[in-house]
Amino acid sequence: AQSVTQLDSQVPVFEEAPVELRCNYSSSVSVYLFWYVQYPNQGLQLLLKYLSGSTLVKGINGFEAEFNKSQTSFHLRKPSVHISDTAEYFCAVNPSGGYQKVTFGTGTKLQVIP
Amino acid sequence: EADIYQTPRYLVIGTGKKITLECSQTMGHDKMYWYQQDPGMELHLIHYSYGVNSTEKGDLSSESTVSRIRTEHFPLTLESARPSHTSQYLCASSGSVGDQPQHFGDGTRLSIL
Numbered sequence: 001a002q003s004v005t006q007l008d009s010q011v012p013v014f015e016e017a018p019v020e021l022r023c024n025y026s027s028s029v030s031v032y033l034f035w036y037v038q039y040p041n042q043g044l045q046l047l048l049k050y051l052s053g054s055t056l057v058k059g060i061n062g063f064e065a066e067f068n069k070s071q072t073s074f075h076l077r078k079p080s081v082h083i084s085d086t087a088e089y090f091c092a093v094n095p096s097g098g099y100q101k102v103t104f105g106t107g108t109k110l111q112v113i114p
Numbered sequence: 115e116a117d118i119y120q121t122p123r124y125l126v127i128g129t130g131k132k133i134t135l136e137c138s139q140t141m142g143h144d145k146m147y148w149y150q151q152d153p154g155m156e157l158h159l160i161h162y163s164y165g166v167n168s169t170e171k172g173d174l175s176s177e178s179t180v181s182r183i184r185t186e187h188f189p190l191t192l193e194s195a196r197p198s199h200t201s202q203y204l205c206a207s208s209g210s211v212g213d214q215p216q217h218f219g220d221g222t223r224l225s226i227l
């Protein structure tokens with residue numbers, strides 16, 4: 001079994017400031033890691049994913065995340081946020097075995113302040 | 115552009131009615147999922163399927179039922195709607211391998227009066 005913890009339920013940040021959204025996970029098996037974004041009245045969209053290889057992964061809309069195996073973390077970062085980044089962000093882990101369920105975190109609401 | 119479609123997007127209906135929420139995907143994915151999500155809150159998995167004629171209950175108990183007669187179609191049914199069923203329902207699909215992300219529909223916002 002695995003679990004995902006998103007430590008911050010809400011993160012307010014001023015426009016053009018950097019932001020980090022934190023995600024920690026636990027699992028007894030190797031996992032794949034994902035970040036999704038959800039805009040109001042929409043489903044979730046994939047931002048980026050870590051499967052293997054380089055621990056720094058880049059996604060859409062200028063976001064990036066770094067996988068840290070020793071700290072079991074997968075924090076999401078953006079150097080300069082825009083008003084349009086206001087949304088909810090979900091971290092998710094999926095065991096590397098094919099027939100196990102993905103586990104989502106509880107989400108972090110990013111509010112960008114003009 | 116979405117490859118997974120949910121209808122209706124919004125539904126307001128009275129207590130006791132039978133409701134079917136439709137979900138279809140055009141990607142040939144084996145895995146499909148239904149999540150319940152109250153606005154701005156976390157996702158709760160209520161049903162999933164790993165292929166035709168395969169359905170399983172998720173982590174959150176739900177009075178709904180699902181069927182998977184065709185790969186592309188995964189409808190969710192409430193036999194008798196109650197106000198406690200008021201929520202947003204998200205459908206998703208993914209490939210068979212664990213490194214495949216989930217693709218989500220835009221959801222159905224259900225209100226039971």
